[in-house]
Amino acid sequence: MSLVQSVDNVALLPAYLAAGTAVLVLLADLLVARRGATVAVAAAGAVATAVGAALVGAGQTRRTFCVGADCSWVLDGRAALVAAVFALLTLGVLGLSGPLLRDGPTPPGEYCFLLACSMTGGVVLGAAGDLITLIVALETLTLPLYVLVGLRRGSLASAEAAVTFFVVSVVATTLTLLGAALLYAATGGLHLDRLGTILGERPELLDLPLTTAAVALVVLGLAFKVAAVPFHAWAPATYDGAPLPVAAYLSTASKLGGVVALLAVVQRALPADVTGPVLALLAVATMTVGNLVALRQRRTVRLLAWSSVAQAGYILAPLGALALAAGRTDEARSAAYAAAVAYAVFFVLLELAAFAALVALRPAGADGGTVDDLRGAARRHPWVAAALALALIGLAGLPPGLAGLFAKVTVVRSLLTGGAGWLALVVAVNAVIGLAYYLRLAATLYAGDGRVAGSGDRPAARPAWTVAAALGLATAAAVVVGFAPQLVLDLAAR
Amino acid sequence: MSFGEFLLVAVLALPAVGAVLVAATPRDRAARLVGTAVAALTLVGAVLLVLGDHGWFGYGSAPAVQPWHRLDLPWVPGLDLRFHLGVDGISWPLVALTALLTLLCCGYTLWRVPEGGSGRALVALLLVVEVGILGTFLALDLVLFFAFFEVVLLPMYAIIAGWGGADRRRAARKFALYTLFGSVLLLVGVYVVVAAAGTADIVALTGGAGLSRGTQLAAFTLLGLAFAVKAPLWPLHSWLPDAHTQAPTVGSVILAGVLLKMGTYGLIRVAVGVAPEGARWAAPVLGVLAVAAILIGSLVCLAQDELKRLIAYSSVGHMGFVLLGVATLTATGIQAALIGNIAHGVITGLLFFLAGAVKDRTHTGALAELSGLRETAPRLAGLLGFAAVASLGLPGLAGFWGEAFAVFAAVQRGGPFWTTLAVLAAVGGALTAAYFLRLLRQVTHGRPSPAVGRLTPGLAGAELTAWAPLVLLALAVGLAPTLVLGLANGPVDALVGVLR
Numbered sequence: 001m002s003l004v005q006s007v008d009n010v011a012l013l014p015a016y017l018a019a020g021t022a023v024l025v026l027l028a029d030l031l032v033a034r035r036g037a038t039v040a041v042a043a044a045g046a047v048a049t050a051v052g053a054a055l056v057g058a059g060q061t062r063r064t065f066c067v068g069a070d071c072s073w074v075l076d077g078r079a080a081l082v083a084a085v086f087a088l089l090t091l092g093v094l095g096l097s098g099p100l101l102r103d104g105p106t107p108p109g110e111y112c113f114l115l116a117c118s119m120t121g122g123v124v125l126g127a128a129g130d131l132i133t134l135i136v137a138l139e140t141l142t143l144p145l146y147v148l149v150g151l152r153r154g155s156l157a158s159a160e161a162a163v164t165f166f167v168v169s170v171v172a173t174t175l176t177l178l179g180a181a182l183l184y185a186a187t188g189g190l191h192l193d194r195l196g197t198i199l200g201e202r203p204e205l206l207d208l209p210l211t212t213a214a215v216a217l218v219v220l221g222l223a224f225k226v227a228a229v230p231f232h233a234w235a236p237a238t239y240d241g242a243p244l245p246v247a248a249y250l251s252t253a254s255k256l257g258g259v260v261a262l263l264a265v266v267q268r269a270l271p272a273d274v275t276g277p278v279l280a281l282l283a284v285a286t287m288t289v290g291n292l293v294a295l296r297q298r299r300t301v302r303l304l305a306w307s308s309v310a311q312a313g314y315i316l317a318p319l320g321a322l323a324l325a326a327g328r329t330d331e332a333r334s335a336a337y338a339a340a341v342a343y344a345v346f347f348v349l350l351e352l353a354a355f356a357a358l359v360a361l362r363p364a365g366a367d368g369g370t371v372d373d374l375r376g377a378a379r380r381h382p383w384v385a386a387a388l389a390l391a392l393i394g395l396a397g398l399p400p401g402l403a404g405l406f407a408k409v410t411v412v413r414s415l416l417t418g419g420a421g422w423l424a425l426v427v428a429v430n431a432v433i434g435l436a437y438y439l440r441l442a443a444t445l446y447a448g449d450g451r452v453a454g455s456g457d458r459p460a461a462r463p464a465w466t467v468a469a470a471l472g473l474a475t476a477a478a479v480v481v482g483f484a485p486q487l488v489l490d491l492a493a494r
Numbered sequence: 495m496s497f498g499e500f501l502l503v504a505v506l507a508l509p510a511v512g513a514v515l516v517a518a519t520p521r522d523r524a525a526r527l528v529g530t531a532v533a534a535l536t537l538v539g540a541v542l543l544v545l546g547d548h549g550w551f552g553y554g555s556a557p558a559v560q561p562w563h564r565l566d567l568p569w570v571p572g573l574d575l576r577f578h579l580g581v582d583g584i585s586w587p588l589v590a591l592t593a594l595l596t597l598l599c600c601g602y603t604l605w606r607v608p609e610g611g612s613g614r615a616l617v618a619l620l621l622v623v624e625v626g627i628l629g630t631f632l633a634l635d636l637v638l639f640f641a642f643f644e645v646v647l648l649p650m651y652a653i654i655a656g657w658g659g660a661d662r663r664r665a666a667r668k669f670a671l672y673t674l675f676g677s678v679l680l681l682v683g684v685y686v687v688v689a690a691a692g693t694a695d696i697v698a699l700t701g702g703a704g705l706s707r708g709t710q711l712a713a714f715t716l717l718g719l720a721f722a723v724k725a726p727l728w729p730l731h732s733w734l735p736d737a738h739t740q741a742p743t744v745g746s747v748i749l750a751g752v753l754l755k756m757g758t759y760g761l762i763r764v765a766v767g768v769a770p771e772g773a774r775w776a777a778p779v780l781g782v783l784a785v786a787a788i789l790i791g792s793l794v795c796l797a798q799d800e801l802k803r804l805i806a807y808s809s810v811g812h813m814g815f816v817l818l819g820v821a822t823l824t825a826t827g828i829q830a831a832l833i834g835n836i837a838h839g840v841i842t843g844l845l846f847f848l849a850g851a852v853k854d855r856t857h858t859g860a861l862a863e864l865s866g867l868r869e870t871a872p873r874l875a876g877l878l879g880f881a882a883v884a885s886l887g888l889p890g891l892a893g894f895w896g897e898a899f900a901v902f903a904a905v906q907r908g909g910p911f912w913t914t915l916a917v918l919a920a921v922g923g924a925l926t927a928a929y930f931l932r933l934l935r936q937v938t939h940g941r942p943s944p945a946v947g948r949l950t951p952g953l954a955g956a957e958l959t960a961w962a963p964l965v966l967l968a969l970a971v972g973l974a975p976t977l978v979l980g981l982a983n984g985p986v987d988a989l990v991g992v993l994r
Contacts, residue, residue: 399645432678486569486570
């Protein structure tokens with residue numbers, strides 16, 4: 001057996017492109033040293049990564065770094081979808097960062113470099129075939145964010161947010177690593193598919209307390225990353241302290257990363273009858289607590305943060321169907337995984353649109369402010385307010401936000417296919433609670449009375465073109481997948 | 495594309511495109527004119543839908559749903575969602591009523607825009623609501639039905655919250671949350687059926703389609719609850735009085751006139767049709783709740799001292815009769831429900847128009863401050879009297895048939911249980927007469943109160959134009975109920991046929 005592996009460089013193309021973007025951004029900042037050039041390089045790199053991922057993903061599944069049948073890099077349709085979504089989210093967040101980089105004290109070179117690094121982690125994450133690659137990719141995704149969260153100089157909240165995020169995230173990673181190590185000790189495998197096979201063939205392994213502890217540690221460690229209750233407490237403080245575009249990135253890309261990682265281990269490595277009940281409990285707690293606490297929030301970003309905690313519950317819900325035997329048939333399982341991916345894609349689109357509209361409504365470099373700051377915004381910025389209302393209604397899962405409606409429908413359908421009617425009812429009741437605060441926020445935009453002193457006659461500042469473009473694209477994409485949800489469903493099922 | 499398919503698409507596309515046009519028209523009055531024209535075209539399309547083959551020409555047993563026209567296109571195969579529309583004798587009268595009431599409301603806004611926002615936005619929202627209601631009545635796919643059911647919610651919320659009375663925000667929020675609760679139960683119920691049957695086609699599903707008893711009971715419970723919130727059935731009705739009272743006149747007319755019918759229509763077409771076993775199982779409960787709604791609605795009305803609130807609560811009682819008709823699960827009962835639906839839509843729509851007119855003129859809705867209307871505004875008082883008498887079920891007017899046949903169907907069902915329900919419902923009918931006569935005595939008779947004393951007898955042309963069709967329809971349906979019953983005869987017999 002040759003010790004020299006042949007490496008399929010085409011399969012690695014998206015990762016090359018993403019990492020190359022980071023390096024180029026650094027060089028551009030060093031050599032050209034102009035803000036526009038740096039941002040343009042980062043944006044072009046993100047587009048190239050998305051296109052590269054789409055091109056490679058359109059073909060056959062490609063594997064590389066293989067030991068026997070086990071591969072550490074598996075670029076299938078879903079991995080390509082994840083890579084492309086990460087690249088596009090990065091592009092969107094770059095757009096949102098326009099005013100922040102122009103007016104604020106934020107250094108553009110460092111900002112774009114860190115964002116590109118984070119994107120690299122996300123691109124690698126989808127294709128990770130073993131636990132180590134998975135955890136390293138997840139850390140590459142998260143590590144730059146510690147710095148980005150703390151970038152609002154002179155803001156105590158920002159520093160606090162960065163430290164909170166850092167501590168919680170490091171603890172979570174440690175837990176996951178410990179779990180991975182214990183799994184290796186119990187089974188001798190680290191590749192996801194191999195773990196799945198071993199645990200499937202030797203059910204007596206599951207009776208070992210060591211294996212149970214390992215599975216629990218891996219799942220719970222990853223639950224931190226998606227901010228699932230009871231591992232969610234870092235999210236609202238971190239989102240609220242971070243600059244708005246970074247908060248947008250945290251609640252979309254970073255959350256998506258957690259979901260992808262969780263999905264990878266649950267689908268391919270860990271036994272469904274162990275993870276299913278845990279995930280069902282996590283999902284129920286996450287959506288219920290998230291929605292109930294969001295009801296009482298007065299600050300816009302905190303409200304969105306708690307709502308995104310609740311949305312993580314809806315993403316996990318289809319996986320909860322694995323708790324029942326009826327949910328573990330092949331058909332129900334693939335429906336559940338596809339539903340989780342599809343919901344995540346619908347969600348990040350709507351969430352990005354919501355944050356983009358919020359950035360457009362707020363002064364450059366400002367934080368999210370309180371809900372009351374947005375009172376009557378529809379009169380000053382009718383289009384932006386309409387986009388925000390559409391995104392919020394979509395997050396609530398109602399027409400005219402058809403994308404959100406079909407996202408909820410997808411989840412409920414997969415739950416009932418898996419025989420988990422009770423969980424579908426929990427999702428349904430939560431949707432009603434969710435509407436209460438989304439509606440409050442949306443109605444505030446259109447409220448006519450009780451205008452804030454001095455704000456009513458302030459001339460409406462036009463949002464920066466990059467923000468407007470990001471908002472327009474995200475809204476357009478949400479409308480398109482609202483009318484043609486089959487596009488997302490097909491991609492998610494691959 | 496055949497003429498029928500074209501009409502089905504046109505009836506939905508016209509108001510949808512019209513709403514966008516209205517929103518894009520810069521001048522307010524021009525926008526309202528555009529909206530009214532679109533609503534008129536939609537009404538033409540909706541009326542033309544009646545053309546087509548009404549009988550069935552097939553061998554073997556006829557299917558339970560035999561649409562006159564249908565359109566079946568794939569939309570989202572991954573969610574079992576097809577763009578499947580159709581119209582038959584059960585849905586057509588409601589479709590026509592919806593189109594008519596929307597036209598009258600749009601026309602009414604040409605004359606008067608309620609305070610709160612621009613008339614343009616109001617007309618655009620009315621058209622969006624029309625899309626949702628028409629889509630619900632036309633959908634022959636369960637998932638599509640659900641989607642259209644949801645479309646109505648937020649525009650109606652916006653109409654109440656934007657143009658309503660003093661306490662509009664709370665009422666609007668209550669409306670949105672209550673009805674969303676119904677809708678999400680509908681969503682779960684729909685997929686309980688779809689997951690078990692593997693199809694969402696209402697035509698194929700009607701009659702049970704081999705669903706197990708357990709599935710049917712679960713499905714009927716969920717669907718029944720969902721429609722009971724919308725209809726509304728006591729004790730899930732408490733959103734209705736607030737929403738009706740706070741909504742602007744046009745909002746109340748659409749709410750009472752057709753929005754509630756989405757619940758009763760859904761109960762007949764979806765819940766009873768898809769889960770007949772569940773319907774038989776739940777019929778006694780449904781019957782008891784319906785009679786409770788009739789009695790409680792009437793008693794509450796006797797104690798009401800606000801005009802719009804009284805009419806709102808009267809809806810609870812009237813919808814009780816409709817639901818009693820459905821609960822009997824006989825051809826007579828379902829016919830009674832259908833004609834009761836139409837009659838209630840016409841008469842209560844008219845009542846809300848009149849109540850709005852009284853409130854706009856006197857700036858009060860308190861019964862204590864309204865008396866002697868016939869002294870200063872005899873025409874308005876006369877019309878109010880007509881509508882109230884029609885609503886209490888005077889023979890010869892539209893309200894009579896629904897109530898009488900619902901009671902008759904319960905008696906026909908036989909047995910001590912249904913006979914008791916019939917007797918109680920009849921008592922409720924008498925109470926209905928009592929509170930409407932009380933209303934008339936207080937408002938039209940007596941010496942003019944200060945608020946009423948300032949009135950002038952004239953009615954605006956726009957008002958007469960908006961009310962005349964409803965007055966005529968109340969007479970026409972009352973004198974010739976076969977207008978509705980004749981069309982519904984075949985489809986109802988087919989539906990009852992599969993219930994056995």
